Structures are given as C-alpha cells and as structure tokens.
Amino acid sequence: MQVTKITEIIKEAEKVKTFKFDLEAKGKPGQFVMVWVPGVDEKPMSLSYPTGKMGITVLLEGPFSKQLGRLNVGDRVGIRGPYGRGFRVAGSNLLLVGGGVGTAPLAPLAEKAISKGKKVTAVIGAKTRNELVFVERIRNAGARVFVTTDDGSEGSRGFTTDKTRELLEEGSFDQCYVCGPEIMMFKLLEQTKARGIPTQLSLVRYFKCGIGVCGHCALDYSGIRVCREGPVLSDNELEEVSEFGRYWRSPSGVKIYF
Ligand SMILES: Cc1cc2nc3c(=O)[nH]c(=O)nc-3n(C[C@H](O)[C@H](O)[C@H](O)COP(=O)(O)OP(=O)(O)OC[C@H]3O[C@@H](n4cnc5c(N)ncnc54)[C@H](O)[C@@H]3O)c2cc1C
Ligand code: FES
Numbered sequence: 001m002q003v004t005k006i007t008e009i010i011k012e013a014e015k016v017k018t019f020k021f022d023l024e025a026k027g028k029p030g031q032f033v034m035v036w037v038p039g040v041d042e043k044p045m046s047l048s049y050p051t052g053k054m055g056i057t058v059l060l061e062g063p064f065s066k067q068l069g070r071l072n073v074g075d076r077v078g079i080r081g082p083y084g085r086g087f088r089v090a091g092s093n094l095l096l097v098g099g100g101v102g103t104a105p106l107a108p109l110a111e112k113a114i115s116k117g118k119k120v121t122a123v124i125g126a127k128t129r130n131e132l133v134f135v136e137r138i139r140n141a142g143a144r145v146f147v148t149t150d151d152g153s154e155g156s157r158g159f160t161t162d163k164t165r166e167l168l169e170e171g172s173f174d175q176c177y178v179c180g181p182e183i184m185m186f187k188l189l190e191q192t193k194a195r196g197i198p199t200q201l202s203l204v205r206y207f208k209c210g211i212g213v214c215g216h217c218a219l220d221y222s223g224i225r226v227c228r229e230g231p232v233l234s235d236n237e238l239e240e241v242s243e244f245g246r247y248w249r250s251p252s253g254v255k256i257y258f
Helices: 063-069 106-115 135-140 160-170 182-194
Strands: 002-013 016-026 032-037 041-049 051-059 076-083 093-099 119-126 144-149 175-179 199-202 232-234 247-249 255-257
Touching: 002 051, 016 041, 016 076, 032 051, 032 063, 041 063, 041 076, 041 106, 051 063, 093 106, 093 160, 093 182, 106 119, 106 135, 106 175, 119 135, 119 160, 135 144, 144 160, 160 182, 175 182, 182 199
Parallel strands: 093 119, 093 175, 119 144, 175 199
Antiparallel strands: 002 016, 002 076, 016 051, 032 041, 032 076, 041 051, 199 232, 247 255
C-alpha cells in the first residue's frame, strides 16, 4: 500500500466528488484501486483518471464515502492497486452507457477509444440533472452524447435503456460498454444480446481483499472473482453467472436481492 496525499478535490455533481492523488497512475479504464481512509475502512473505487495524476470519482452516500468526502486537500489516504481487468478497446463504432457514478470509468475509456480513432456514442443517465457525471468531459473528448434523467430535468425523460433501444435500432455498433446499477446493466444486456453486440460490463460486488484471495466476491455459480477476473466481464463470461441481475452478497455473505 502507498500512503499518498490528496492534491485536488473537484465537485462533479451534488453528491459526487473527484479526488486526485499525488501518484502517477499507470492503469487502464475499468481498473480499480483499494482506497483506505485511516480509522474508517478500505473500499474499491474505479479509476476515473487511470493515467497521469491518479484520480477517483465518488458518490458520497454511505459511511465510508461520506468520511472520504470530509477529507481535504493535503489529507492522507492509502492506495493499493490498480487491480483487476479493465475494458478492452475493440471494434470501431462503440456505444458507452453509464448510470450515475458508474460513468466514472467510462470517461477515460471514451478518451482512450477516441484517441485510437474509434467512433464513440455515449448515453449518460441519472435520476436527476444534478446527479449527472462527466457529460462535458465525454463530449469534449469527441463523443456523441445523449443524456437521460428519470425525472426529465435534463436530456430525455426516462432511463438510459429507453435511449439505447432507439440507438440500437438505428446504429450499427460493434461493441458496447456499460457501468451503472446492476438492473440497468441487466436490461441493457438483454438489448445487446438480442442484436449480437459484444458487451463489456463493469460489475460491483462487496470486496474484502481486492486481490483474489478471500473469495468473497466470487459469483454464483461460475466462481469468477469480480476483483480478479473482473471487474469488467464480457457477456459470454456472464452466461455462467446465475446471480447477475438478481442478488449480491453482503459483508457477511448473506444474499441481498436487487
Ligand atoms: C470494482 C468497484 C468499483 C467501484 N467504483 C466506485 C466508484 O468509482 N465510485 C463510487 O462512488 N463507488 C464505487 N464503488 C462502490 C464503493 O466501493 C462503495 O461500495 C461505495 O462507496 C459505498 O460505500 P459506503 O461505505 O460509503 O456505503 P455503504 O453503506 O457500504 O453503501 C451505501 C449503499 O450502497 C449499498 N451497497 C454497498 N455495497 C454494495 C454492493 N457491493 N453492491 C450493491 N450495493 C451495495 C448499501 O446497501 C447501501 O444502500 C465501486 C465498487 C467496486 C466493487
Ligand atoms: S474481494 Fe477477496 S477474492 Fe475478491
């Protein structure tokens, strides 16, 4: 573990902040780090800035993330990683779909894909406009961006999957990438599977070790460890996973249904 200082804090949305660290990152979009806040806990966070000055983007909602949100520039945290398997850039016409803070790892993916000459369309959704993350960053990277909000306060009213249904009918995407609430990812996968579009999904499970040792994040009944073989999994890999879209396991291993 490296102990490092927070060098910059950026408010991205009402309850979302980006924290940049005094570390040079050599990660890939979709990889994560384990972030330790002394005296509080250690949790996985996707890299929203996987190269250059390392950064993460956090929804300040629960006990750990709220404590992280109280830290200031100059405060210290511990970082392990980057770990896990990130997104693979494949195909030439890409569809990226992000829900809420799930957009965090998709922003650097959009930047990387566009720098490699790929055409990128992104659908970014949130419950309401002040929960939208990285819309401008992804647009500035050169992507065609569509916004959806559940309450219609920005972009089109409805879910990301309402927009993707339209886009998939008109477009000829050859690869899809998604990160967000699992129910959203489950519904999107139904759409892309029906059209035979390869899809990469970034999964969230409760992590303890983060390095493939404890087995807590293993998926029924495949045994795939989300921290090690994931967090980015392909549609094919999920075929063997019976819990996807149904439940996850609490810190004590109890099934929690979505
Ligand atoms: C690979 C990976 C990458 C992640 N990247 C990010 C990121 O970029 N930004 C970010 O804000 N968070 C990210 N998370 C989630 C993060 O690790 C914490 O779970 C989150 O910050 C909540 O922690 P908390 O203690 O603040 O709140 P908690 O009290 O732990 O949780 C708040 C709410 O979320 C629910 N919850 C907690 N854990 C899970 C889970 N595993 N699955 C479903 N629901 C859960 C709880 O029931 C509660 O309702 C990531 C998780 C993983 C596994
Ligand atoms: S969190 Fe321990 S194996 Fe994944």
